[in-house]
Amino acid sequence: MFAQVLSATPFGIEARLVEVQCDVSPGLPGFTVVGLPEKEVSEARERVRSAIRNLGLEFPQLRITANLAPADLRKEGAGFDLALAVTILLATGQLPPDRVHHTLFLGELALDGSLRGVRGTLAMALAAKDAGTSQAVVAESSAPEAALVEGLTVYSAAHLGDVVSFLRKEKDIPPCPRRLPEEEAPDWIDLALVRGQEHARRALEIAAAGGHHVLMVGPPGAGKSLLAQCLPGILPPLTPEEALEASKIHSVAGLLPPNRPLLHRRPFRSPHHTISYVGMVGGGHGIPSPGEITLAHLGVLFLDELPEFDRKVLEALRQPLEERRITVVRAGISVTFPASFTLIGAMNPCPCGHLGDPLRPCRCRPHEIVAYRKKLSGPFLDRIDLFVEVPRLTREELLGEGTGEPSERVRARVVAARELQRQRWKRPKTNAELGPREVRQFCPLGPQAKDLLARAVDRFALTARGYVRTLKVARTIADLDGSETIQAQHVAEALQYRAFPLDQV
Ligand SMILES: [Zn+2]
Structure with missing residues (x-):
């Protein structure tokens, strides 16, 4: 007898639907699985066979052929176990067929028949819904995630036995409710807690308003990472579509907590400088998985001690910093991941950290300082819009009340x-x-602003890229000011963020 049910596999941050088909016929007993990578087949067969037997059901001594279609689609993971078990039970008449139509089955089986959740459930549930599927049967830990998909009825099961009783209509499973996040105390740091650093605070506001990348330069202990952690709190709240997109990414990476399936805050990722190329960009074995730059999508990527990162890792950021996505090619599979994040880099002004510090002398030799800064390439720095000096706090600032404006107002x-x-x-x-053509069209300059910028081109030796970046920052400053035309004061402020701090020291 023949039976088939619907399952799915993650692919990048999306998902592909898979028909799990099973044919049981008389002949030499055996269990063949077609359409799964070789090494996963034997393990899947063992799990499915044991789970069915341990339930007291019959694993037929017949010729069983299962096919995961399309066969040439690269699939991964153990998420097909449940679908395989259900088709075998259907094909051998141990389950009635009426509850399996338009139903997605996802879950990994343990040998005793208990069900485990699989990563990427949210993307798979969305794909199934888009294809017209109306219900899903998934493991308990994945159910809240699948239930986020509107219009999909989700049944959660802890064990293959629960699924069997449900399909036999011996037991009803109440649909998993769609749980949206409750209001919680913010987990970002409020700008009101930052003392002094007016210049850097303003740079964060501009970065948040225009989506600009920032590099902060200052001695250790000046508060660079504290400032970076304030950025998520002044970004606009996630829209419902953005929340779903960010959650999908974290689901595929297996980072979504089951009790909080929907991300409702912008991600803040701060990988250590020892991170590998694959960890940052994405990749890995089989179908590439997302890296830190994709986990930071729609949020903030904070790279502390920027020059300490591997040169190859930093250079790999050039494409996503510009195009806001990354294409990862691995073993013949090409996946494009979104990577629209705001970069905040932080670094010391010199290897010892005290260049320009009025209190402690810098002990670095000039060539050491040059070598330290050269770790960041010109093309990499060209993609940063705002350069900000974050000096050591003065005694007055440190001991003062710290009357910073709260994040909510910013x-x-x-x-x-x-x-x-x-x-x-x-x-x-x-x-x-904005592209260069849009900059010309949408950044109209007042007459004085035009003059100022023309003079700055000579004084700052602005490159063509530098010129465009200054204009974009000036556009954002004018937007914060509610002004359609860019005025001289907007250009003047934008120019303050153009030069690498302490270049003149
Ligand atoms: Zn130094």
Whole structure:
């Protein structure tokens, strides 16, 4: 007898649907699985066989052929176990067929028949819904994630036995409720806690308003990482679509907590400088999995001690910093991951960290300072819009009350500036993403602003790229000011963030 049910496999951060088919016929007993990588077949067969037997059901002594279609699609993981077990039980008449239509089955079986969740469930549930599937049977730990998909009825099961009783209509499983996140205390640091550092605070506001990448330079202990951790709190809240997209990525990476299936805050990723190329960019064995730059999608990527990162890792950021996505090719499989994050880099001004510090002398030789800075290539630095000096706090600032403006008020200005951009582009797009042609069209300069910029081209020896980046930052500053035309003061402020700090020291 023949039977088939629907399952799926993650592919990049998306998913592909897979028909799990089973044919049971008389002949030499055996269990063949077609369409799975060789090494996964024997393990899957063992798990399915044991789970069925341990349930007291019959594993037929017949010729069983299972096919995972399309056969040439690269599949991974043990998520087909449940679908395989169900088709075998259907094909041998141990289950009635009426509850399996338009149903997605996902789950890995343990030898005793208990069900384990699989990564990428959210993407697979979304793909199934898009293809017209109305219900899903998944492991308990994956159920809250699948239930986020509107219009999909999700049944959660802890054991193959539960699925069998459900399909035999001996037992009803209540559908898993769609749980949206509750309001919780913010997990980002409030700008009100940052003392002094007016210049850096303003740079963060501009970065948040226009989606600009930032490099902070300052001695150890000046508060660079504290400032970076404030950025998520002044970015606009995630829209429902963005929340789903970010959750899908974290689900594929297996990082979604089951009790909180929907990410409702912008991600903040801060990988250590020893991170590998694959860890940063994505890749790995089989179908490439997302790296830190994709986990930071729609949020913040904070790289502390920037020059300590492997040169190859930093150079790999050039494409995503510009195009906001990355293509990973691995063993003949090409996957494009989204990577639209705001980069905040932080570094010391010199190897010892005290160049320009009024309190402690710098002990570095000039060639050591040059070598340290050369670790960041010109093309990499060219993709950074805002260079910010973060000096050591003065005694007065350290001992003072610290009357910083709270994040909530800064965020309100950021949201207003982003709204101006959205109206201008007729879609969510930040000033940082403008191409050179759009810059010419949408960054009209007042007469004085034009003069100032012309003089700056000579004084700062601005490259063509540097010129465009200054204009984009000036566009954002004007947007924060609610001004359609870019005025001289907007250009003047943008130029303050152009030079590498302490270059003149
Ligand atoms: Zn030094």
